[in-house]
Amino acid sequence: MKKTIKIKRGIKSMQLTKQQLAAKIWNAANQMRSKIEANEYKDYILGFMFYKYISEKEEEVLTEDGATRQDMKEYLVEGNSEMVEYLQDKIGYFISYDNLFSTWLEKGKDFDIADVREALSAFNRLIGKNHKDVFEGIFNTLDTGLSNLGSTAGKQTKAVLEIIKLIKEIPMDANHDYDVLGFVYEYLISMFAANAGKKAGEFYTPHEVSVLMSDIVAEHLKDKEEIKIYDPTSGSGSLLINIGQSVTKHNGNRDSIQYYAQELKSSTYNLTRMNLVMRGINPSNIITRNADTLVEDWPLENANPNEFRKQLRVDAVVSNPPYSQKWNHEEIDENDPRYDEFGMAPTSKADFAFLLHDLYHVEDGGIMTIVLPHGVLFRGGEEGKIRRNLIEKNHIDAIIGLPANIFFGTGIPTIVMVLKRTRDENDTLIIDASENYIKEGTNNKLRSSDIKRIVDAIKERKDIENFARVVSREEIRENDYNLNIPRYVSSADDTDTWDIYATMAGGIPIVELEQFNDYWTAFPSLRNELFVPKTEKHVELISEDLTSIFSNNQEIKNYKQQAHQEFDSFKAYLSETLLTNIEELNIATAEEQVVAEMFKRLNNIPLVDKYQVYQVLADAWKVISGDIELIKQNGQAIITQVEPNMVEKTKSNKKVEVQEGWKGTILPFDLVAKVLLTEQTTALATNQDRLNQIIAEKQEIFESLSEEDFEELEDILNANKTNFTKGDLNKFVKELLKAQRKSDYDEDSIEYKCIHSKDLADTEAELKKTVKEKEDELHVLTKATTESLTPEQITELLEVKWFAELLTNINQFPTHKIDELHTGIKNIIGKYATTLSDIDKEIHETEQKLSSLLDDLVADEEDMMGINLLKELLGES
Missing domain, CATH: 1.20.1060 (Taq DNA Polymerase; Chain T, domain 4)
Structure with a gap:
């Protein structure tokens, strides 16, 4: 039965997807910052975003309690101790009515920079006693940086007004399906990082690397109901947040996770706390510390200095520590339990110090992932000893070689190392993903398909040609505990070789046809239709009309038909899954269902790389999920909404936005017209x-x-x-x-x-x-x-927008695989089409023609002597 969408009319406000909103805010912020360093300006934008969040959170709580705006104006005063205590217990802080973000907006021209300074000071003073660790000093970076926004109070006021007017558009109510605030925050951090040069490494792990590490951890912890996760070099906190989101997909309970975060740099530590709080995480589940991870061990089972303080172990540790940082291990107790079992990292490079700290805090049955430079795999000395101990004690589960130039601020190649405290295996999975990326600007970037390929390889734990290999401990011992990836697996294609016999006498080397063994398995008759034996090790082509042979081969016809049949009903499946009760749809769950269904169908279609197909789906999913998010947020009425089509034009040397007609919020006008x-x-x-x-x-x-x-x-x-x-x-x-x-x-x-x-x-x-x-x-x-639009028309249009191109692209993959085989065979044929014997014969014939032409020449005596010498040379040839 055709699925249709029930709609209600009425919505008229302009809507943006979170991607569009994030890009719009970034473009404006990047222009507004003028000469201020991106690394500094991010603290102002993100700081005000956080203040807006906590301010609106307080208003939301009071509104749910039945309070009106007038009630807030009357009772939200610092002198109302009952209200202050209520909010401190409920949300961890108190903000007076005068200091609300919404009140700042209401003030308009009466707003002043002094309002911000007063609000930040009052906030720090009115934090609940049980939430000091989460909120105390969280605005210090913003407060101290306000003077950088202008040389006078007036200029500072103007700059802040621009910021708060910019971010007022960001909705602060987050849920699992439509976390606009979190997306915008992460997007801004990534864009500031891209513009911050080397300083970016202080606060940002690329989103894709974060997702990769999080998915590995979440897969390992998917059956646990309560989880503790820890990042000892937390930066912006994105690693912890992504793990939380991945785990929540499995157990559905975001409050079952406790987050431990430690960061040395104060401004970055504030980013961690803001990010965690703004993602809707219960402040009681956030435990943070601003300190040096290596000098003093943390986290602890309890914080009372008068009691025995036992080091806390957690279910997962993730970290992206500074690479090859110098450190002074003389400050460390020589009996420090983090290091006494494995060894002390050299003072010149703290990489293994961070790793051992992380491992020490992993619970039995837990897991850790850490980003490190390649050097940790093969450097000798103290690091070699630590590496040997880790291998012999069976802690290194997997090593993933990432593409170079994937992190902002450094172009060096890096790895993700996966370790466990207890393991059933005694081997190590080594993955070379260095060639799996897309170029984006000056950096390389992991695609969705690259991440899934890696995560699936870890899950399945098997050899994959040119990508992954399970290496025994015995082999690693034979290599003197050197874990350098090229020793075990390489993503590089085989070097091109030339067969001497085929080069001289023609024919096609059988060994070179072995690269197509998967095709010969899928199409057993095709090889015999193409080639006949020439020698024991060579074949020759039966007919040069390859196109006809491929077109008429019955097994190829059956293959294409089977592929078509597998995806013939996929549109109906997608429509049933995504267009039924769209407002109630869980986007993350729906995505997993669609991917699983697609992979199930691809299992019956050999040759096609399922990860290439997955990337096509992942690209389409950005559009699909963006539309679903807007529909869930605003109701089905947004599907039929139109809004002004605003374009940027230059008038009087100024860029202004003017309206040029209308556009559909969800459904593009050209799509509606075409259908x-x-x-x-x-x-x-x-x-x-x-x-x-x-x-x-x-x-x-x-x-x-x-x-x-x-x-x-x-x-x-x-x-x-x-x-x-x-x-x-x-x-x-x-x-x-x-x-x-x-x-x-x-x-x-x-x-x-x-x-x-x-x-x-x-x-x-x-x-x-x-x-x-x-x-x-x-x-x-x-x-x-x-x-x-009628419900039936809406369904038809969404099916075209979401599925038409997707299905066309998927259906092309089998044909592409046949074309690849066709091209590959043509290349080999062309490689040996002209033999050295043919070339020698052509040279001889050319010499004879030239000699014959020389016989017809008439010249003086000396010239004829020269011509005769040339003829002698040609004759010797």
């Missing part, structure tokens, strides 16, 4: 095609003019001689037609060409007018049609 207004769209296209033909014909006539013609027509050409001037051409043609009719002129004459160009120009003007009228009519009709 539902075919008659009008076809009529417009017909006129547009005719217009294009007229323009092309005019250009063709002009380009046919010679230089002599240009000289004769100089008075009616523009200055660049690229076209006729309209008025002069019209006058010229008028005089020509006084003398005789157009048909009386020769069609190759310049007179005829000028008259015809004028006629075409007149037709062009009429057609342009007609096209513009029809475009306007279609635009108005499309707007009306969009606003009055």
Whole structure:
């Protein structure tokens, strides 16, 4: 049964997807910061975003309690001790009415920088006693940096007003499906990092690396109901947040996770706390510390200095510590339990110090992932000893080689190492993912398919050619505990080789056809239809008409038909899964279901790389999930909503936004017109095609003019001689037609060409007018049609927008695989098509022809002597 969407009308406000909103805010913020360093300006933008969040959180709690805006104005005062204590217990802090973010906006021109300073001071003073660790000093970076926003209070006020007006658009109510605030926050951090150079490494782990580490951890912990996770170098806190989100997908309870975070740099430590709180995590589940991870061990089972303080162990540790940092281990107790079992890292490089600290805090049955430079895999000395101990004590579970230039601020290649305190295996999985990325700007970036390929390889733990290999401890011992990835697996393709016999005598080496073994397995008859034996190790082509052989092979026909059948009903599946009760849909769960279904269908289609297909789905999912998020946030009415189409134009040397018609919030006008207004769209296209033909014909006539013609027509050409001037051409043609009719002129004459160009120009003007009228009519009709769509029409349009291109791309993969085989065989045939014997024969024939030509030459005595010497050389050849 066809699924349809029930809709309600009414919504009219402009809506942006979280991606569009984030990009808009970044562009504005990047312009606003002017000469302020990106690394500093991020603290101001993100600080005010956090203040907006906690301010609106307090208003939300009071509204749920039944309070009105007037009630808040009356009772939200510092002198109301009962209200202060209530909010401190409920949310951990108190903000008076005068200091609310919304009150700042209400003040308008009366707002002053002094309002911010007073609010930040009051906030720090009114934190609940049980939430000091989470909130105390969280605005210090913002407070101390306000003076950098301008040399005077007036300039500072103006700068802050610009910021709060910019971020007021960000909705602060987050849920699992539509976390706009979290997305914008993460996006801004990533963009500031991209512009911060080397300083970016202090606070940012690329989102894709964070997701990779989080998915590995979440898969390991998926059956646990209560989880403790820890990041000892927390930066912006994104690693912890992504793990929390991944784990929540499995157990569905975000409050079952305790977050431990430690960060040395104060400004970055504040980012961690802000990020965790803004993601809706219960402050009681956030335990943080601003200190040096290596100097003093943390976290502890309890914080009372008068009691025995036992080091806390957690279910998962994740970290991206500073690479090869110098450290002074003389400050460390020589019996420090973090290091006494494995050894002390050298003072020149703290990489293994961080790793051992992390491992020490992993619970039995727990897991850790850490980003490190490649050097930890093979450097000797103290690091070699630590590496040996880790291997012999069976802690290193997997090593993942990442692409170079994937982190902001450094181009060095890095790895993710996965370790466990207890393991069933005694081998190590080594993955070379260094070639799995997409270039984005100056950096490399893991794609969704790259992440899934890695996570699945760890889950399945098996050898994958040119990608992953399970290496025994015995082999690692034989390599003297050197874990350098190329020793065990390489992503590089085999070096091209040349067969001597085939090069001399022709034929195709059988060994070179082995690269297509998967194809020969899928299409057993194809090989015999293509080749016959030539020698024991060589074959030769039966027919050069490869296209016919491929087209007529029954197994290839069956393969394409099977692939088509597998995905023939996929559209119906997608529609059933995504368009039924769309407002109640859990986006994360739906994505997992769709991926699982797609992989199940691909299992019956050999040769196709399921991760390449997954990437196509992942790209489409960005659009699909963005639309679903908006629908869930605003209701189905947004599907039929239209909004002003705002474009940027320059007026008086200033960029301003002006409205040019309308656009659909969810459904693009061109899609609605193409699907539902075919008659009008076809009529417009017909006129547009005719217009294009007229323009092309005019250009063709002009380009046919010679230089002599240009000289004769100089008075009616523009200055660049690229076209006729309209008025002069019209006058010229008028005089020509006084003398005789157009048909009386020769069609190759310049007179005829000028008259015809004028006629075409007149037709062009009429057609342009007609096209513009029809475009306007279609635009108005499309707007009306969009606003009055039926549920059946909405379903049809969403199916086209979400699924049409996706399914087309998926269905092309089997054909692409056949084409790859066809091309591969053609390349091998071409490689040995011309043998050395053929070349030698061609050279000999050419020499003979040249010698024969030399016999016919007549010259003086000395020249003939030279010609005879040349003939002798040719004869020796």
